[in-house]
């Protein structure tokens with residue numbers, strides 16, 4: 374069977390969790406296996422895992438799982454995996470997921486591939502593709518052990534709400550005491566975090582200075598987009614570091630990436646070139662970014678961006 | 693405090709990626725190799741700062757063949773006290789992690805620092821595996837670390853924010869941007885590195901659990917569709933009707 378560990382936040386299933394479930398369901402259909410979900414900690418509606426593909430939700434409701442700890446979580450995930458006889462364990466490629474993949478794999482003596490974006494191409498030998506060299510290539514990995522552990526890259530597939538609520542099996546497995554504890558969480562409220570964003574508006578040195586970000590934020594507003602930036606922009610303190618995308622920043626794959634005043638250096642492209650559609654706005658028609666773009670506008674961003682924002686507003690008003 | 697810092701060799705960020713032998717092997721021809729930036733800029737430097745503040749020892753460990761010596765020497769030039777190179781071609785995260793954990797345990801290190809991910813295989817897996825083998829806490833994506841006696845306060849990057857975690861020595865940490873400021877080796881460091889111990893050791897022989905069967909290059913984008921800067925209505929139409937994205 375396939376066990377999907379479904380991440381939650383404040384008791385709600387995360388988008389990354391829905392994506393992992395959808396991946397699990399599709400793999401289950403392809404491989405003729407069953408797919409069960411595991412939810413850790415208090416959750417408002419664990420049966421919803423069924424809507425996204427699980428036949429059963431296993432719920433360990435102990436509040437000890439509210440703060441994340443890689444050891445505590447690994448204990449619970451592997452306990453359930455062994456009990457259920459899971460041959461595939463699916464996690465999300467999130468900050469927490471990345472702390473778990475290696476741990477869960479070692480505990481289960483399993484091979485693991487993190488950050489997969491496609492379904493396995495075959496089950497025997499278990500073969501699955503993932504990006505390598507920071508988006509510059511793909512590698513087809515074979516897992517050589519009876520159990521496989523995978524983590525699913527954000528935005529790699531659309532969650533599909535095609536099923537029905539699943540029966541919930543409550544399991545007693547209290548969180549074990551651990552040597553690390555979360556003492557504080559500072560979250561920027563109201564903004565979709567970059568790795569989950571489906572639309573990203575990103576600015577580079579072409580904007581000339583932090584005081585000019587207003588036009589970019591207006592565009593992001595009408596698109597309900599998350600803002601990002603190139604590395605020198607973050608390094609100069611024009612924008613916060615968590616907005617830095619690229620090979621040494623965050624790697625993203627939104628449906629739409631709009632690059633404004635960014636030249637398209639290879640290290641920048643490495644983090645964004647798996648976006649589904651790329652729009653580049655740059656005054657230099659020779660900017661390397663145009664080679665990686667689907668749509669391009671050669672022009673002065675200070676004129677083009679407000680025009681684009683107005684055009685989108687107009688189109689939204691027209692319905 | 694004895695700190696073990698894991699450093700890996702990766703292609704330079706500007707390297708052109710290609711493959712040989714029927715796309716089963718990475719073509720290293722003409723590729724420059726560097727120390728993985730997260731390992732060099734953040735994990736190593738934070739370890740050195742801790743040593744400078746409270747004494748101790750910083751050892752770098754790299755799992756790789758003789759061509760790794762260049763990055764290991766650089767780590768020594770930046771300030772590590774000594775180095776271990778486990779003489780094997782690294783083929784998967786598990787077999788690498790098993791070697792690192794083995795040395796952490798047998799030589800009684802208090803802390804193991806790694807980069808948050810290697811920029812070649814982008815696994816973000818080795819750190820968690822080392823932690824699991826050692827049965828230590830693992831704090832990933834750390835961008836701030838304060839150590840007070842044996843109590844550590846760590847900020848880690850999570851989606852949309854920062855989480856502050858408290859833990860105690862021993863633990864494993866993976867380093868993200870901001871954990872420290874990059875250091876450039878100076879002449880004195882480079883000279884001293886030549887006499888610092890670089891111990892080449894044999895692997896324990898733990899087997900890989902995954903292998904790469906084949907590589908593929910992404911499809912080239914078909915050429916860009918240019919839209920006139922005066923006609924943003926057209927761009928919106930294309931995004932709506934052609935790309936079906938708005």
Ligand SMILES: Cc1cc2nc3c(=O)[nH]c(=O)nc-3n(C[C@H](O)[C@H](O)[C@H](O)COP(=O)(O)OP(=O)(O)OC[C@H]3O[C@@H](n4cnc5c(N)ncnc54)[C@H](O)[C@@H]3O)c2cc1C
Pocket residue numbers: 576577578579580602603604605606617618619620621622633634635636637638639640641644654655656657660672673674675705729
């Ligand atoms: C090891 C290493 C790792 C790196 N990692 C990253 C990374 O993760 N992410 C990253 O982004 N970079 C990274 N870099 C840096 C990268 O090489 C580039 O230097 C950087 O991406 C350039 O940023 P930029 O495009 O904002 O600035 P620039 O290269 O200066 O480009 C500015 C662009 O704005 C355009 N422009 C200027 N004015 C206007 C205007 N009025 N209207 C329209 N267009 C205008 C210009 O034509 C130009 O193309 C890394 C570098 C190294 C060495």
Ligand SMILES: Nc1ncnc2c1ncn2[C@@H]1O[C@H](COP(=O)(O)O)[C@@H](O)[C@H]1O
Pocket residue numbers: 698699700701728730731753754755756782785788805806807808809810811813814815816817818819
């Ligand atoms: N061959 C290696 N030798 C030593 N350390 C490594 C090796 N490969 C990976 N690491 C460490 O593990 C971290 C994460 O790598 P990865 O799991 O491959 O993304 C890197 O930043 C290094 O600190």
